[in-house]
Amino acid sequence: ESGEITFKTLIKQNNPLNSSIETLSEPIPGKLVIGTIGGVFELDIIDTGKQSTTVNSSQSMILTEPTRLFDASYSVKAIKGKNDTIYVGTNRKLLRYTGPGFNKVDEVYDKRITALEYDRNGNLFIGMLDGLYELKQDGIQKIDSALVNNTQILDIKNLYGSWLGISTYGNGLILKCTQTGTIRQITTEHGLTSNLVKSTFFDQSGNLWIGTNQGINKIYLDTSKTLSNQLSNLPILSYSWSDGLNIDQINRIDVTNNKVWISGNRGITLFSREFLGYESQKIPIIIEDVKVNGISYDVKDAYEVDHSENQWEIDFSGIYLRDGNKIKYRYKIPELSPDWVITTTGNINLRYLNPDSYTIEIEAFSLDNSVYSDPIRMSITLLPPFWKTSWFIFITILGFIALLAQLIRWSVKTEIEAQQINHENMVRVIELEHQALMAMMKPHTIYNQISALQFLLFSGNIDKARDMIMKFTKLLRLQLDSTFKKSNSLEDEIERIKLQLELDSEKFESQIEFKFECDPSINPKKCLLPSLILQPFIENSINHGLLNKKDFAKIRIEAYLNHIGQLIVAIEDNGTGFKEKESYFVNSKTPVDEIPYHIPNKKLKQFEVQQSPSIGLHLFIERIRLISLERKLNWEINFRNVRDGHGNIIGALVLITLPIIPESSASFEIKEKAVYH
Structure with missing residues (x-):
């Protein structure tokens, strides 16, 4: 009701899971499979159906003690199960567990595995330190693409249709269509908190969750439209340590039953997926200084100056209490261009303005485009020089007409005299x-x-x-x-x-x-x-x-x-x-x-x-x-x-x-x- 979010850690001290959790999976509702440095665990989640405003209430959710499914000789980096087979990617090998109680272990590939995912057709894609691979009947085949070649793959998730979301170390989020081979990219230029993407998850409501080493990002995708047509304008919401998130370096994200599970360097955190967003607010903008030809003027809404005062510098800033570094500005001068100019610095430089009237509109907004300011406007009028005024032009035209008439008269007279x-x-x-x-x-x-x-x-x-x-x-x-x-x-x-x-x-x-x-x-x-x-x-x-x-x-x-x-x-x-x-x-x-x-x-x-x-x-x-x-x-x-x-x-x-x-x-x-x- 107050709009605040409270994060609580669900794992107690001296618990087997109180270590770096590398991967999460919920193959069966109520069963959370957890991969850690020492093994693979199963955690039962019992939802009592009672409502609570805090996630640590014993009345709303009961967590059982974790059950060790099997030990792993290496650090578990990825788990992916299908039917009676579980593939486990470790920091050394790709293992396949089958049989009753998963007691049979086969070594599939002798190389460090970072991510595993099945596509809609049941093909297993494998992420490694040097790129993206696919498991075929005759072995493992590398996917040849400039965006993923020699790039460390940290996570792979199904989105919608035939698209996969591929988390990379430094190249942001790579989107690959397994049907057409089309590849797209989302980076900090689009609004991500970081290009080091460690995990993604696409929930049933069309939200794409992206975990980075600097917080969480959420992008809404319209599943009724082609993904390629939505990438030019993505509204990205973000949440990080500065916003109150108690895990900054996120390893895995999993969304189940309207709940978001986050694992990272500080254990596991749980919150409702509807909480990720900012309360309604405005970013106030203040005009700090106005300089004309290098001389500071008093700040006001309208200016009327001589045509020679044509070099302007306007300094302004927005006040954003959450994080002042998460503000962008945009301004527009319709008389010069109908397009908005986006900048991260609160400064506008106008050089050699022509005599005319100009209106400057300035707005501030958060990096995730969720919070905007009310626009402020400033008008500037540069008076024309006397030789461009209407009275001077009128006199000049009259003089020109008189001169032309005189020239015609002289020419006619000269011609008559010559004749x-x-x-x-x-x-x-x-x-x-x-x-x-x-x-x-x-x-x-x-x-x-x-x-x-x-x-x-x-x-x-x-x-x-x-x-x-x-x-x-x-x-x-x-x-x-x-x-x-x-x-x-x-x-x-x-x-x-x-x-x-x-x-x-x-x-x-x-x-x-x-x-x-x-x-x-x-x-x-x-x-x-x-x-x-x-x-x-x-x-x-x-x-x-x-x-x-x-x-x-x-x-x-x-x-x-x-x-x-x-x-x-x-x-x-x-x-x-x-x-x-x-x-x-x-x-x-x-x-x-x-x-x-x-x-x-x-x-x-x-x-x-x-x-x-x-x-x-x-x-x-x-x-x-x-x-x-x-x-x-x-x-x-x-x-x-x-x-x-x-x-x-x-x-x-x-x-x-x-x-x-x-x-x-x-x-x-x-x-x-x-x-x-």
Whole structure:
């Protein structure tokens, strides 16, 4: 009624059984067979049926004097009987007793025996110092398994079904299924008081009793379920010397008629099997210390701290009066993990917590899972840094949207300005093309051509006049056609130059010799150039270089590709050359204000002429510069004097690197060099 358990020793002093009892067996109800160091004894137990709260009451149970069945020359370690045969395992041999009064003794195996047990099929299993064996008709056969090989077997008991419980010295309790050969293990990791298991017993209520060198363990097994499926979560109750048990090193356990018999180094102890359990109680938990970033804080239920205070250490302990060493703890932080963390130390370390709210739940429980504490809870809130607060994020998003809108506005504005600039450049190029055309068709030039034509007609040279009219008409048509095109083929440019030279030859006493050479890799029909791009250089040669040369005037044009595939057009004459400067060049990288033929304010009324008064050259440079800006192409002009072997100037050479129009898909084909005269 008070929940206390009283243990009394049942063997008196000077009794034959007052020594180390090695084994117990009750083959017949009321008959307890006891194996000791000196022999095998039988003890009659008479139950009067009277109830008593103490096991030493003479009214509830009468124990007779022990009767010696037979002497044993060695210490008896195991007894197992079946029908009229008793197997006795000693510290030296396995003996078999048969016949009337068990007077016949046979030596079965000459080796130390530690345990004996029949399975459900009547097969005898034998435990020895080096493993598990089975008695066969042809002798004893060793069971080969890693968990029992070279392991001292201390006890073997039937559980339920085809399972055997095998007590070992150091490997805990081994469970073996004799039908399938499956082997499982129960150790201190599951809650046993020790891995040195000396005895087991499985009673009719499904309780598995396990005796170790540090007390008793009880496990309930559901016989309606497979044993293998129950081993992952075993509720283990334990009782030891610290709980009041007067035998700690238990050799054998036997449960009969709701009574638990325990034999060990202090004799035999008897108690009711329902007494093994703990009275209902709770384990209080105390929070001893809370440290944040190494600094102790007052203990309270809730904390609200800055985001930088993210390293926490919580110390706690449970109060368990039975045995403080039999407490485990578990804690859970749902915000970090839904699983419980089990520990034997009352300490929680949390490192580098992110800004958030956390709830810590802590519980304590006994090793046998029979006693729990009420959970305690602690809440921790780490405030986010200002850059993670909602107001800062809102302002940042607004700022980002404003910046993005500004970038879009700037991009659209830039694109519009670029389009305007491109449009202005295109208009400027067209304007310059018209101006170039007008420069080549200036009134006095047309007047000169008409005057020459009039002279031929009045002189009666009708054929020559007719030929001149045809050429002049064709030149006008070609010039006018070019005004409607952004590009012309190299072949058309050369054709126009030939016509211009033939008409301008009237200024000279003899025909101007003209030669055009083309690299075989260039197809003049498909190689496209900006319209009227070469005409200014031819005009410059005629009007300035060859003007005072009345005979033997020569102009040579050569087209070829340089080592990086750019088109080079070389224009050479045998005129007076460049007077002011030996040579100079301009290109697409030359600043606008450093270009020799710069046209200020995009107007043709005034020219900054540095080397030549040719309006056509001014127009060319301005046009090619704008075209290159529009299409992102490179160009270059190199002006040189041609000298003879004595250093005398014998002509001028202009090397022009021209952009080939990309959209023309100009192809280059290998041909024989083309020469036009």
